[in-house]
Amino acid sequence: xxxxxxYVNVEKEIKDYYLDLLIECIEQRPKVDVHNNFLLNTDYLxxxxxxxxxxxxxxxxPFTISSLxxxxxxxxxxxxxxxxxxxxxxxxxxxxxxxxxxxxxPAKNKIELIPEKGFKTYFxxxxxxxxxxxxxxxxxxxxxxxxxxxxxxNLNLRCKESSKEIFDTARYGSxx
Numbered sequence: 649x650x651x652x653x654x655y656v657n658v659e660k661e662i663k664d665y666y667l668d669l670l671i672e673c674i675e676q677r678p679k680v681d682v683h684n685n686f687l688l689n690t691d692y693l694x695x696x697x698x699x700x701x702x703x704x705x706x707x708x709x710p711f712t713i714s715s716l717x718x719x720x721x722x723x724x725x726x727x728x729x730x731x732x733x734x735x736x737x738x739x740x741x742x743x744x745x746x747x748x749x750x751x752x753x754p755a756k757n758k759i760e761l762i763p764e765k766g767f768k769t770y771f772x773x774x775x776x777x778x779x780x781x782x783x784x785x786x787x788x789x790x791x792x793x794x795x796x797x798x799x800x801x802n803l804n805l806r807c808k809e810s811s812k813e814i815f816d817t818a819r820y821g822s823x824x
Contacts, residue, residue: 752796782811
């Protein structure tokens with residue numbers, strides 16, 4: 649896997665509100681929209697961001713958060729959604745986190761990671777995996793192609809430092 653990618657399993661940290669999160673995602677999914685991404689209004693926004701920030705502080709170079717305007721987007725895919733494309737979160741901050749809540753078949757539900765230089769790689773998430781990556785990294789989630797829903801949450805941190813400084817293992821060494 650790319651050296652700029654970090655992932656941790658956070659089942660222990662979110663188990664107390666996991667089912668509530670799933671329900672919020674399913675209930676808030678737009679009924680007439682084929683797009684699979686939507687802003688999630690969750691009672692657990694600060695809980696999720698606390699886990700995200702804590703893991704980033706453990707695994708990444710020092711960083712200073714410059715905005716506390718936290719948002720959470722849900723990506724929910726199944727046979728009814730086909731909206732997937734190569735993108736990044738460069739306009740949303742410097743650190744991107746993707747929390748996988750429900751992955752029906754990890755062998756078939758992958759995310760393609762496309763670095764500026766080098767070879768693309770694939771990450772096959774499982775339930776409770778938290779993928780942390782530079783917001784500049786292009787990626788493409790492959791949608792679920794069956795009736796089972798794949799549900800993930802997207803979070804971003806705006807920082808004073810650049811993504812390169814935060815993820816540069818040469819600068820501080822790797823503690824991953």
